[in-house]
Amino acid sequence: MKNLIIIVALAFSFFSCQQQAKIGFVDNGKVINAYQEKKDVEGKYKQKDETFQKRRDSMISAYRLEYQEAQLKASKLRNQAQLQELSSEIQQKENLLTQKIQFEQQQMQQAFNAEIDSVLSKVRTFVDDYGKRNGYTYILGKNEAGSVMYGKEEQDISQAIIDELNANYKKKE
Template sequence: MKKVPFYAAVAAVILSVVAIYMAKSSSELVYVDVNKLIEGYSRTKVAKAEFDKKANLMKANVDSLVANWQKELKNYEKERSSLSPKELKLKEELLGNKQQQINGYQEAIQKKIQEENQKVTQTVINDINDYIKEYGKKNGYKIIFGANGGGTIMYADESSDLTEDVLKGLNEEYGEK
């Protein structure tokens, strides 16, 4: 009979150790809201402003070419009646060729803008990922999940959300650079 309290005490100790381990393990499962990090990261704003400036310059260049072509087209329309059939044909070919060149250039610029946007976005994401890796190592987390509203994490207790801490540290690190 005296062994029952002893076994109960041992079982209670084992359950306590397991409970402490489970509590510790569950606290190592945390997440960050990737969208909030990208939006709140200072470098994102700087990179976006630089990208917008570059993209607007490229678009303005295309707009300038289109405007010049439209002027030539209007001039052609005005002087059309005074041109010979041979001159008409030549002018129409020149205008058509120029339009094709402008369209090709416009497509190339749009592709370049998309590539530049992807490059800027990837640079920001790489910064965030590198910081999170170091943050996780420094703070002893085994896993840091990324939530982005796309179904990666369907539910997590808000106490597991590191977004604000990571964002603060990320911006402080960027500000030092």
């Protein structure tokens, strides 16, 4: 009996000395969408896209004028070889225009994706550092996939992450 009491007392003291894990969670979507650098990147590419759309519309309008001129010219031509050549020339211009537009769109999309990936990487690194600085054992990510289905409000450190991220970003500007 005496040994049992000693074992229970030792076990109790052992478990009470164990440090409890500090766990928090971050709403990934909320943090990313509230991060000013991400907003700035999106704004930059929205502006680039608007400029591109205007340039694209202008190129298409110029092509349409050429096409209409070619149709007028074709209506006056009687030689089948000349008609074929004119048709081929217009088709080639359309293909080049389409390729140019697609190429520019792909270039812009790739540049946007690279910048967004960089922003996401910065956020992950920041959360890592935040966890280390603030003594967290785990920081979980809450998202639509359901990695955190429920968390107590006081364990949600999303706003603290957002505030520090944006403060650090403003310092760099």
